[in-house]
Amino acid sequence: DGGITQSPKYLFRKEGQNVTxxxxxxxxxxxxxxxxxxxxxxxxxxYYSQIVNDFQKGDIAEGYSVSREKKxxxxxxxxxxxxxxxxxxxxxxxxxxxIRFYNEQFFxxxxxxxxx
Amino acid sequence: xxxxxxxxxxxxxxEGATVAFNCTYSNSASQSFFWYRQxxxxxxxxxxxVYSSGNEDGRFxxxxxxxxxxxxxxxxxxxxxxxxxxxxxxxxxxxNQGGKLIFGQGTELSVKP
Numbered sequence: 001d002g003g004i005t006q007s008p009k010y011l012f013r014k015e016g017q018n019v020t021x022x023x024x025x026x027x028x029x030x031x032x033x034x035x036x037x038x039x040x041x042x043x044x045x046x047y048y049s050q051i052v053n054d055f056q057k058g059d060i061a062e063g064y065s066v067s068r069e070k071k072x073x074x075x076x077x078x079x080x081x082x083x084x085x086x087x088x089x090x091x092x093x094x095x096x097x098x099i100r101f102y103n104e105q106f107f108x109x110x111x112x113x114x115x116x
Numbered sequence: 117x118x119x120x121x122x123x124x125x126x127x128x129x130x131e132g133a134t135v136a137f138n139c140t141y142s143n144s145a146s147q148s149f150f151w152y153r154q155x156x157x158x159x160x161x162x163x164x165x166v167y168s169s170g171n172e173d174g175r176f177x178x179x180x181x182x183x184x185x186x187x188x189x190x191x192x193x194x195x196x197x198x199x200x201x202x203x204x205x206x207x208x209x210x211x212n213q214g215g216k217l218i219f220g221q222g223t224e225l226s227v228k229p
Contacts, residue, residue: 035219040124042203042219043160090159103207104150105217107159 003027004108006091011113013085021076021111023091032074033092033105036060043090049074078113085115117142120206122220130228133194137223139204140186148207149180151189153200154222160203163189194227201225 004025013019025032031050035043045058049068063082068074078085089112092105122139129135141149149166164171166178166187177190187204204220 040221042120042221044219045216088157103148104162104165107161110159112157 004091004093004106006089006108006111008111009109011111013113013115015115016080018077018079019085019113021078021089021091021113023074023076023108024072025074025091025093025108026072027093027095027106028071029093029095029106030071031094031096031103032068033094034058034064034066034074034076035090035092037088037090037110046076085113088112118220119143119208119218120204120220122202122204122223124221124223126224126226128226128228129194131194131196133227134190134192135194135225136191137189137202137204137225138186139188139220139223140184141204141206141208141218142185143206143208143218144182144185146185146206146208149178149187150205150207150217151176151178151187152203152205152219154203155200160219163202191225194225196227196229199225199227 007022033048034046037043044060046064047066049055052071055068065077090110091108094103094105120141151163152160153163154160164173166180170179175192179188201222201224203222206218
């Protein structure tokens, strides 16, 4: 089955530790995205990548890093510099690397990160 | 002012009722529009795209009013399974970034027996 997988589903980390969230897709999509969702707020864009080996900062990139070495994979590292890391993290992908007007995004199941 | 605004609700309606949600957007350069559905503690899933002429999918009807910069979603004959949060999503041109999806905070719908 084609889709987007994220792991783990739940993640607990101590304050000050870096943590990497996995996102894999087998939809052959060029573009991938990372969002953060906090209670009562809309999704906020952290990073996105339109093509392999290229990525851009979104609206709230501070304290996060990404890599895009393979088309299928777009891992997100939450560093100790991120002040409020506890949130629901969603990875998404869309077919085209050229972000077109009618390009909807497809989401993975998400990772809930709790920093203790 | 938020770029995409929705009434957070909750909207509590009985089964069989008709319910409508509105969403306003601030950027007149916005080009495409979507409604996503998000169940509690799950990922958003595309419900329907919104076309200029309006479009219908079963019990769901989406409308776009570019002059007033709002989008609506109408749900007829509500089912218990329609209970979810509905996200209004707008694709807007951003200089040097191409199109960018902007998400509203969502409107919560609860359908009661």
